[in-house]
Amino acid sequence: MHQTTIRVAEGALDANETIAGSNRGDFDRAGVRVLNLMSAPGAGKTALLEAALRETGDVRAGVLEGDVRGRLDADRLSHLHVPVTQINTDPAFGGECHLDANMVRSALPQIPLGEIDLLIVENVGNLVCPAEFTVGEDARWMVSSVTEGEDKPLKYPLMFRTCSLVAINKIDLLPHLDFDLDLFLANLAQVNPDAETLQLSARTGEGVEAWRERLLGLASAGR
Amino acid sequence: MHQTTIRVAEGALDANETIAGSNRGDFDRAGVRVLNLMSAPGAGKTALLEAALRETGDVRAGVLEGDVRGRLDADRLSHLHVPVTQINTDPAFGGECHLDANMVRSALPQIPLGEIDLLIVENVGNLVCPAEFTVGEDARWMVSSVTEGEDKPLKYPLMFRTCSLVAINKIDLLPHLDFDLDLFLANLAQVNPDAETLQLSARTGEGVEAWRERLLGLASAGR
Numbered sequence: 001m002h003q004t005t006i007r008v009a010e011g012a013l014d015a016n017e018t019i020a021g022s023n024r025g026d027f028d029r030a031g032v033r034v035l036n037l038m039s040a041p042g043a044g045k046t047a048l049l050e051a052a053l054r055e056t057g058d059v060r061a062g063v064l065e066g067d068v069r070g071r072l073d074a075d076r077l078s079h080l081h082v083p084v085t086q087i088n089t090d091p092a093f094g095g096e097c098h099l100d101a102n103m104v105r106s107a108l109p110q111i112p113l114g115e116i117d118l119l120i121v122e123n124v125g126n127l128v129c130p131a132e133f134t135v136g137e138d139a140r141w142m143v144s145s146v147t148e149g150e151d152k153p154l155k156y157p158l159m160f161r162t163c164s165l166v167a168i169n170k171i172d173l174l175p176h177l178d179f180d181l182d183l184f185l186a187n188l189a190q191v192n193p194d195a196e197t198l199q200l201s202a203r204t205g206e207g208v209e210a211w212r213e214r215l216l217g218l219a220s221a222g223r
Numbered sequence: 224m225h226q227t228t229i230r231v232a233e234g235a236l237d238a239n240e241t242i243a244g245s246n247r248g249d250f251d252r253a254g255v256r257v258l259n260l261m262s263a264p265g266a267g268k269t270a271l272l273e274a275a276l277r278e279t280g281d282v283r284a285g286v287l288e289g290d291v292r293g294r295l296d297a298d299r300l301s302h303l304h305v306p307v308t309q310i311n312t313d314p315a316f317g318g319e320c321h322l323d324a325n326m327v328r329s330a331l332p333q334i335p336l337g338e339i340d341l342l343i344v345e346n347v348g349n350l351v352c353p354a355e356f357t358v359g360e361d362a363r364w365m366v367s368s369v370t371e372g373e374d375k376p377l378k379y380p381l382m383f384r385t386c387s388l389v390a391i392n393k394i395d396l397l398p399h400l401d402f403d404l405d406l407f408l409a410n411l412a413q414v415n416p417d418a419e420t421l422q423l424s425a426r427t428g429e430g431v432e433a434w435r436e437r438l439l440g441l442a443s444a445g446r
Contacts, residue, residue, distance in 0.1 A: 040264040041350050041379065042371025068351060068381075072374050095381060097320055097351035125378070126349055127264050128291060128320035147370040147393070148265025151295050155348070156264065158291075158318060170370070176399050178426065203401065 016133050020101035023136025030113035033218050036137035041125030043145040044169040046073045047202035052212040053080045059216040062116040064107060066124050068095035085110045089124060098129035101136060118219040127156040139218060141165040146174055150184040157191040165196040167211060172201040239356050242324035246359025253336035256441050259360035264348030266368040267392040269296045270425035275435040276303045282439040285339040287330060289347050291318035308333045312347060321352035324359060341442040350379040362441060364388040369397055373407040380414040388419045390434060395424040
C-alpha cells in the first residue's frame with residue numbers, strides 16, 4: 001500500500017507542476033507577480049495582509065484566499081480596496097489541506113488579472129502539504145508566529161526551506177513567552193541559511209511598514 | 224482530475240478504516256485504551272503531555288509520537304517514566320501531514336502494549352487531514368491555543384467536530400491578546416455542541432491537574 005501511495009503522490013505532483021506552469025504563463029502574460037503565502041493556522045497571515053494592504057500606493061494588489069471552508073478571511077479583507085477571491089477546498093472529501101495548481105487554475109476566471117500587478121495567494125493554514133504544491137507563483141513566503149515554538153523549522157523543514165522570506169509575527173508577545181528567538185533563527189539557518197527574515201507584530205504595528213514595502217515591492221521585482 | 228482525486232481519496236479512507244479496525248483489535252486484546260491527540264503546530268500538545276505524565280499514579284501510560292521529521296518531541300518526553308515511540312512520516316514524498324492507521328500499525332511491534340494501559344498518539348501538527356484518518360483510537364481530543372484566534376472551529380470544522388474534548392491552552396496569554404473566549408466557545412458550539420472543554424496553561428500550570436485527571440481517567444473509561 002505504501003508504494004502505491006508514493007506512486008499516486010508522485011503522479012499528482014507531476015500533474016500539479018504541469019498545471020502550475022500553465023498558471024505561470026497566464027500570470028506572466030498579464031504582467032502579474034504572484035506570492036504564495038503560507039503558515040500554520042492562526043499565525044497571522046490575514047492580519048498581516050490587512051495591515052499591509054491598507055495603503056498600496058501605486059501597486060494594484062489582489063488576494064486569492066484558500067480555506068477548507070467559509071469566507072471569513074475574505075470578509076476580513078473586504079473593506080480594503082483590493083479584489084479578493086475565495087477558494088474553498090472542502091468539495092474534495094473531508095477538505096484538502098492545501099491549495100494546488102488546479103484549484104488556483106479553476107479560480108482564474110474570477111480573478112481580474114488585467115487590473116492587478118500583484119496577486120497574493122493566502123494558502124490553507126498548514127506547515128506540510130502547501131510546501132509540496134506550487135501554484136504558479138514567483139515567490140513563496142511564510143509567516144511563523146513566536147507562539148509556535150523554536151523547533152518548527154526542524155519539524156517542518158520543507159516548508160521553511162522552500163520559502164525565501166519568513167515573517168516572524170507576534171513579537172509583542174515575546175516578554176510573555178519562553179521563546180528563544182536566537183534558537184529559532186539558528187534552527188531556521190540550519191534548514192535554510194538563505195532565508196530573509198522580518199520581525200513584526202500585526203497587533204502593535206511594529207515592523208509592519210517594512211513588511212508592506214517588501215510585499216508591495218514584489219510587484220516590480222525582477223524575475 | 225478532480226473526480227479521480229476523490230476516488231483515490233475514498234479508496235484510501237476505506238483501506239485506512241480496515242487497518243484501523245485491526246489496530247483496535249490489537250489494542251483491545253492488550254487492554255490498552257488509545258487517545259488520538261491532535262492540534263495545529265505549536266499549540267502545546269507535547270508540553271501538556273509533559274505536564275500530565277510527570278505523575279501517572281497507577282496508570283501505565285505510553286506515547287506514540289508522530290512527526291514529519293526528527294524526534295524532538297520524543298526527546299522532550301524521554302525524562303518521563305513512560306515508553307515513547309517515534310514515527311516519522313517523511314519517507315512518503317515530502318512528508319505525510321498526518322498519521323494513518325497503517326503508519327501506526329507499522330509501529331506496533333515497537334510499542335510495549337503488554338506494559339501499558341493507555342497509549343497517547345500525538346499526531347502531526349495539522350488541523351485538516353489528521354481528523355480524516357482514524358488510527359484505531361478510543362477517543363479523539365485536540366489542543367487549541369488561544370493565540371490561534373476565535374475563528375478556527377469554523378475554518379476547520381471537521382477537526383473540531385470529530386473531537387470529544389478541546390483543551391484550550393495558553394490561557395496565561397489572554398491578557399495580552401485580542402482573543403474573545405466567549406466567541407471561540409460559541410464558534411465551537413456551532414460545529415460541535417457536545418464538545419467538552421478544559422481551559423489551561425502548560426506554562427503556568429493552571430488547569431493542568433484537571434487535564435491530568437481527565438487524561439489518565441481514559442485508561443479506565445468504559446467503551
